[in-house]
Amino acid sequence: MKVAATVGYWSAGPPADAAKIIQIADELGFESVWTAEAYGSDVLTPLAWWGASTSRVKLGTGIAQMAARPPTTLAMAAMTLDHLSNGRAIIGIGASNPxxxxxxxxxxxxRPLERTREYIDVMRKVIAREGPVTYEGKHFQLPMPGGSGLGKALKSTLHPLRTDIPIFLAAEGPKNVALAAEIADGWLPLWLSPKTSDEFKASLEEGWAREGARHTAETFEVVGGPYSIIVHDDVEAAADWLRPVLALYAGGMGAKGLNYHHNVIAKAGWHEECERIQDLYxxxxxxAAIAAVPTAMVEDFAIIGPMAKVREEIQRWKETVITTFSINTLQTQHIPQLAEFVLG
Known part of the structure; x- marks a missing residue:
């Protein structure tokens, strides 16, 4: 089991301890650190800025939204970051939501699955730099047909430091998780729970079994863990910090009948609760939606409570499909001890 750290989303401004978390991860020998984007801060600038003070830890985008950039643009950024970090870039991508x-x-x-497959194909062609990039897909065509008629197949002027930069896929639905196992180098789960780990494992195994799959279970990476870790003597008070997040994802992200987060959370045994939360939200x-989030639901997706409880539950999470345990906490003072629990 390896250890990672997650900085996560910005709200009104940069997370106060983000630079410190990344520095701790580098000093303690963590495998990787991850940043995020939604529709505010971007995922690459913070990673490059804070990552400049590191020398060992891998730098991962968790996640770069595919709709935000053409695949050639993200490939350019990947090669640039890989050079600047001396081969430490990991590019996590995802489809986001409608x-x-x-x-x-x-x-x-x-057709997000079809688009994802093509997106990764184009990225790999750019990064491999074996010749001018041409592509004839349903979603991406290079050069673009029509237009001025002057489009030209091009090869990156930048020579990649590595011709096969790792690409991880964020996925929640079973088909997308299987796709990650088939075509990506790793999977970035969201709303994983020890209760649903076996179901996700079945999807991963389906992808690994497909003809032409890049990896097997032995070489594929799964970077994830509890949504958050909050060390607190009062479990209910700790749960109160995360109820708004679960209410937002289960109830307010997406539309009725089309909310992937809702579906994943519900699968852990919270169908009725998720329906009520969504209706209220x-x-x-x-x-009222926030108040409808049970403490037990929070405990399925996060680790909260006194340090002894945290240590015990980390062991349970280590038995899931994850290969790299991602520590997501704002309590930077506890990170070294949490890492000891993961590695112990």
Missing amino acids: QVVEGWYGVPYP LAGDKQ
Whole structure:
């Protein structure tokens, strides 16, 4: 079991301890650190800025939204970051959801699995730099047909430090998880739970068994863990910090009938609760939706409570499909001890 650290999303501004968390991860010999983006801060700039003070830890985008950049643009960024970090870049990508893709980026969302496969194909062709990049897919065509008619197949002027930079895929649905196992170098789960680990493992095994799969179970990486770790003597008080997050994801992310987070959380045994939370949230009663999140639901997806309880539950999470345990906490003073629990 390896250890990673997650900085996560920005809200109104940069997370106060982000630079410190990344520095601790580098000093303690963590495998990787990960940043995030939604529709505010981007995922690459913070990673490059804070990563400049590190020398060992791998730098991962968790995640770069595909709709935000053409695959050639993300491949350029990957090669640039890989050079600057001396071969430590990991590019995590994801499809996001229709609300963000069509509402924020103004591009179509349909057929995300098919689009993901093509996106990764193009990225790998750019990074391999074996010749001018041409591609004839349903979603991506290089050079673009039509237009001025002057489009030309090009080869990156930048020579990659590594011609096969790792690409990880964030996925929640069973088909997308299987796709990650088939075509990616790793999987970035969200809302994983020890209760649902076996179901996700079955999807991974389906992907590994496909003809042409890049990896086997022995070489594939799964970087994840509890949504958050909060060390607190009062379990209920700790749960209160995370109820708004679960209410947002289960109730307010996406539309009725099309909310991937809702579906994944519900699969852990919370179908009725998720329906109620979603109904309240979409009706505009966010406070009632937050209050409807049971403490036990929080405990399925996060680790909260006194240090002895935290240590015990980390062992349970180590028995899931994850290969790298990602520590997501704002309590930087506890990171060294949490890492000891993971490695112990």
